[in-house]
Amino acid sequence: MASKPKAITSAPTKEELNARLDTIRKEMRKNELDYYISFDPVNIYYLTNFANNVHERPFILIIKNKGSPTMLVPLLEKSHVESRALCDLQYEPYYEFPAPTGQNWYDIYPKLIEKHKKVGIESSLPVGISQKTPGNKIIADIIDEARIIKTDYEVGRSVHACRVINKGHKELLKMCQPGVHEFALYQKITGIMTSKIITDIPDANFMVCKTTAAVWPPSFSHDPHIIPKIFAQMEKGGPHVSIVYAQVDGYGVEVERTFFLGNVPEKAKDIFEIMYNAREYAYSMLQPGESMSEIDKKVRKFITDKGYGEYIIHRTGHGLGITGHEAPFLAEGYDRVLEPNMLISVEPGIYIPNLGGFRHSDSVLITEDGYVKLSKAPETLEELIIPIK
Amino acid sequence: MASKPKAITSAPTKEELNARLDTIRKEMRKNELDYYISFDPVNIYYLTNFANNVHERPFILIIKNKGSPTMLVPLLEKSHVESRALCDLQYEPYYEFPAPTGQNWYDIYPKLIEKHKKVGIESSLPVGISQKTPGNKIIADIIDEARIIKTDYEVGRSVHACRVINKGHKELLKMCQPGVHEFALYQKITGIMTSKIITDIPDANFMVCKTTAAVWPPSFSHDPHIIPKIFAQMEKGGPHVSIVYAQVDGYGVEVERTFFLGNVPEKAKDIFEIMYNAREYAYSMLQPGESMSEIDKKVRKFITDKGYGEYIIHRTGHGLGITGHEAPFLAEGYDRVLEPNMLISVEPGIYIPNLGGFRHSDSVLITEDGYVKLSKAPETLEELIIPIK
Numbered sequence: 124m125a126s127k128p129k130a131i132t133s134a135p136t137k138e139e140l141n142a143r144l145d146t147i148r149k150e151m152r153k154n155e156l157d158y159y160i161s162f163d164p165v166n167i168y169y170l171t172n173f174a175n176n177v178h179e180r181p182f183i184l185i186i187k188n189k190g191s192p193t194m195l196v197p198l199l200e201k202s203h204v205e206s207r208a209l210c211d212l213q214y215e216p217y218y219e220f221p222a223p224t225g226q227n228w229y230d231i232y233p234k235l236i237e238k239h240k241k242v243g244i245e246s247s248l249p250v251g252i253s254q255k256t257p258g259n260k261i262i263a264d265i266i267d268e269a270r271i272i273k274t275d276y277e278v279g280r281s282v283h284a285c286r287v288i289n290k291g292h293k294e295l296l297k298m299c300q301p302g303v304h305e306f307a308l309y310q311k312i313t314g315i316m317t318s319k320i321i322t323d324i325p326d327a328n329f330m331v332c333k334t335t336a337a338v339w340p341p342s343f344s345h346d347p348h349i350i351p352k353i354f355a356q357m358e359k360g361g362p363h364v365s366i367v368y369a370q371v372d373g374y375g376v377e378v379e380r381t382f383f384l385g386n387v388p389e390k391a392k393d394i395f396e397i398m399y400n401a402r403e404y405a406y407s408m409l410q411p412g413e414s415m416s417e418i419d420k421k422v423r424k425f426i427t428d429k430g431y432g433e434y435i436i437h438r439t440g441h442g443l444g445i446t447g448h449e450a451p452f453l454a455e456g457y458d459r460v461l462e463p464n465m466l467i468s469v470e471p472g473i474y475i476p477n478l479g480g481f482r483h484s485d486s487v488l489i490t491e492d493g494y495v496k497l498s499k500a501p502e503t504l505e506e507l508i509i510p511i512k
Numbered sequence: 513m514a515s516k517p518k519a520i521t522s523a524p525t526k527e528e529l530n531a532r533l534d535t536i537r538k539e540m541r542k543n544e545l546d547y548y549i550s551f552d553p554v555n556i557y558y559l560t561n562f563a564n565n566v567h568e569r570p571f572i573l574i575i576k577n578k579g580s581p582t583m584l585v586p587l588l589e590k591s592h593v594e595s596r597a598l599c600d601l602q603y604e605p606y607y608e609f610p611a612p613t614g615q616n617w618y619d620i621y622p623k624l625i626e627k628h629k630k631v632g633i634e635s636s637l638p639v640g641i642s643q644k645t646p647g648n649k650i651i652a653d654i655i656d657e658a659r660i661i662k663t664d665y666e667v668g669r670s671v672h673a674c675r676v677i678n679k680g681h682k683e684l685l686k687m688c689q690p691g692v693h694e695f696a697l698y699q700k701i702t703g704i705m706t707s708k709i710i711t712d713i714p715d716a717n718f719m720v721c722k723t724t725a726a727v728w729p730p731s732f733s734h735d736p737h738i739i740p741k742i743f744a745q746m747e748k749g750g751p752h753v754s755i756v757y758a759q760v761d762g763y764g765v766e767v768e769r770t771f772f773l774g775n776v777p778e779k780a781k782d783i784f785e786i787m788y789n790a791r792e793y794a795y796s797m798l799q800p801g802e803s804m805s806e807i808d809k810k811v812r813k814f815i816t817d818k819g820y821g822e823y824i825i826h827r828t829g830h831g832l833g834i835t836g837h838e839a840p841f842l843a844e845g846y847d848r849v850l851e852p853n854m855l856i857s858v859e860p861g862i863y864i865p866n867l868g869g870f871r872h873s874d875s876v877l878i879t880e881d882g883y884v885k886l887s888k889a890p891e892t893l894e895e896l897i898i899p900i901k
């Protein structure tokens with residue numbers, strides 16, 4: 124396992140953002156695109172460092188083959204964009220939404236694109252905006268694609284983000300006891316992580332900061348995507364499954380563990396071991412050139428051969444980045460090989476009703492010769508039995 | 513002014529959700545639609561009470577002319593939907609994203625829609641999903657439209673949501689003093705509101721709960737959509753502008769005030785008065801049948817006649833509902849009249865660089881014969897001068 128890259132907490136330089144734009148332009152040339160239109164706030168953030176939520180006043184980034192990209196922006200938000208964007212931008216402000224005839228975004232937008240040109244659009248572009256986009260439109264998710272391979276700067280930011288969740292998870296395990304409420308845990312652990320974020324990055328943009336901490340107790344840990352009720356309580360025994368996630372000023376990472384309070388049911392020991400070994404098996408395949416579809420298939424086969432195939436309900440892992448869930452995917456049907464500077468979760472899981480869920484997840488960087496785990500928490504069953512006080 | 517309707521904190525009944533669906537079906541019939549496709553999580557929540565964030569695993573709601581709607585859902589999330597949806601639904605789970613050929617969402621989805629039928633889609637539908645949608649597609653935002661007029665149940669929930677922000681704003685004003693950090697205020701006030709939410713609604717779904725509290729001090733209150741830095745501090749004098757927003761288990765409302773710490777600059781007194789009177793003027797026009805475009809135009813004219821037209825940077829108000837910003841709009845160019853059970857913000861503003869911003873906002877219900885303010889906070893300049901301790 125390679126050593127962990129150095130953590131970075133500073134904002135991206137203009138050079139970093141220009142390099143990202145260059146990558147996009149290279150793909151535009153390959154696809155012979157004259158324009159690329161970005162509406163996805165995640166993609167806009169990636170290229171500009173400006174974060175927004177989608178609401179009724181659209182922000183649209185128009186990238187030409189050369190020169191600074193143009194941002195179509197509500198007048199009200201122009202200075203907001205200026206205060207956060209760290210790349211060169213041209214601005215086309217519009218009056219308001221809605222606006223008097225001739226001054227709406229859709230009155231101005233089509234004029235910014237020359238007719239009869241080839242225009243790349245995101246598959247997530249709303250049809251209502253696509254409809255107003257002139258030219259020969261081609262769906263091409265080239266910013267999403269570029270985001271799959273992290274720059275060294277992004278890796279450094281993710282290393283730092285993992286320090287936040289590592290601290291959060293450490294504190295989480297300390298407070299786990301039967302009877303502890305979901306809400307108390309959420310409040311305390313997200314508070315600890317938020318404090319660390321603003322201490323380390325006093326200028327953090329809260330539009331791209333998010334912290335989550337929760338525990339699924341054994342009565343519903345077999346159901347990993349249910350949202351726990353606020354007053355759910357931890358129970359004796361297990362398996363409990365923790366989730367600690369943070370988006371740290373734009374960089375999303377996660378760490379999750381299966382743990383027990385006091386005793387471990389006999390049956391759970393076996394399943395824990397299968398999960399643990401499936402995970403080890405997944406890690407053993409993590410190196411550049413390996414097929415991500417094959418890794419998932421092999422891990423599923425490993426669990427299936429032990430007799431628990433029907434209790435697999437999700438893929439082995441997913442990409443991490445600005446969001447917590449994004450490409451690439453360790454998933455059957457995802458025909459792509461691992462490459463250095465991919466950042467992924469590794470989290471094969473087994474979910475058995477009336478027994479519980481078994482899953483560890485880590486944030487893992489693919490390196491030139493293998494991988495390095497950026498998140499850190501206890502892994503063995505022995506370490507994950509918490510004595511009842 | 514009519515009296516405030518009674519607050520409601522209980523979950524919607526199946527009858528409430530069926531009535532919403534009936535409204536949609538009525539519009540489908542008017543538009544001769546055989547299907548309506550909803551992907552917007554806000555619209556899906558409106559019809560089902562199930563809340564999700566958009567990520568790479570799509571949830572798609574397919575509404576036919578009769579029978580229960582069908583939800584295309586990732587296998588992993590089926591029980592999550594079941595645990596929250598309060599209407600009848602049929603489920604079509606898909607394996608995973610990505611998935612082996614034949615088992616992806618886009619392999620299953622087109623089969624759920626009969627060929628050659630008329631299919632209504634949202635203008636926000638991603639082009640990548642639209643592309644996979646068979647039939648003769650027509651953009652028709654009929655759920656967004658239905659949401660403009662609140663049901664009595666929604667009104668009751670919004671009355672309760674306003675109790676949360678009213679409490680938050682009251683506590684906010686108590687802690688405003690020069691030197692107080694943005695972050696301390698945010699932590700304390702969102703904590704107070706969150707505690708009230710979970711006390712009043714122990715089963716609240718955190719996917720649709722959000723609280724925000726912030727103050728724009730005079731050095732940047734002229735710029736209402738900038739995001740304050742975490743360690744920004746309140747200052748002597750003013751105008752400061754507060755924002756208190758909450759989405760309370762699915763119901764979003766806001767209250768905002770212009771206030772001063774200690775002294776009021778002479779110039780600010782005049783502008784405050786103009787803003788105050790512009791607001792009074794707006795309220796005087798709030799009754800069913802009034803044109804929303806005209807109200808905005810008249811309020812803008814009022815401010816312009818006083819010499820401050822160039823400092824108007826946004827419309828007079830916007831709709832409130834599941835989100836904090838949605839139709840209808842008190843905005844020039846929005847050609848629709850006020851109707852009973854619309855819920856809107858009323859917030860004409862004046863923003864002068866080197867002086868500051870002037871805006872009060874309230875959450876206001878349109879009634880049969882006028883309006884009722886659901887949010888409550890001090891309004892006069894006298895009440896909004898906070899003595900320095």
